[in-house]
Amino acid sequence: MATTVLVVDDSAFMRNLLKQLLEDEHEVVGEAENGVEAVEMYREHDPDIVTMDVVMPIRDGIEATTEIKSGDPDASVIMCTSVGQEEKMREAVEAGADGYITKPFQKPNVLQAIDDVLGVEA
Template identity: 65%
Template sequence: MDVLITDDSGFMRDLLREILEEDHTIVGEAENGVEAVELYQEEQPDIVFMDIVMPIKDGIEATDEITDMDPNAKVVMCTSVEQAEQMKDSIKAGAEGYITKPFQKESVLEELNSIAAG
């Protein structure tokens, strides 16, 4: 699968890349929602891992834009446990699932496989 990773933390992007790159192709990395939307348009990834809280444009706004452009877009939100209210907004914006930080390889791959299976 082609994957786009979006997180304002380089450490979190690195962690997700390490988990995913063995079995998937990382087509891009973005550090804010603006970059995520641009990269989505350019790369048309199969799935996007999207942080919720980011500067310039947050993950909810970016997800909303991406799913408006492509109703079939698959977005997985990356969230801290205390962001439950924002998760509801993310689902409304079109996110299909979520993973919590700190990322655990097993839960990341389970979520990815679940969404890929449709």
Template identity: 55%
Template structure:
């Protein structure tokens, strides 16, 4: 079962992603509500994939992505963003994010994108 770390500052969005990914056969190894926690949990769990919100308090998703990539250049991170934040997504892709999903999202599309990034399709 591929291990996933969910990063989002809203509990609701974390629960939604947990529900979708768990139903899709993924093991949720942790949830973080900001970039700082995400980096710590990444070191701890070494997940196969991270879903990363962009706008978060303390440390945003872009900075967290940079730090995770410096710890593990092979890290697979999918950015999770709202319509209108595509410029930030572009920056994230340049920094090594492997894909992105735009809120609101549908479960099958999320699973499809995550599997694509993990090379499971």
């Protein structure tokens, strides 16, 4: 059974890119463009993992991760960030993020991050 993924990014281009990278091995069950939608979609779809952009309008990825984790401490969240945002990544880990990937995305790195968070052996 495929792992279900919720893709969260304010950029439609980045959401589509992630969906393309994931489609052969995972099932994307939803997309959200901000943290408010991310929390709603998480509750609706209960995905196995969330890829969460850090910087978004309305509610950022750190706030959304905190809210998702408060409702489901077992939620698996991988933060997506641009190179050079180390401070934001530290905040994300403190909020409960389970891992991170950096933009620009590369398929092997994305798939490995998901496997690492889910405890899948190579």
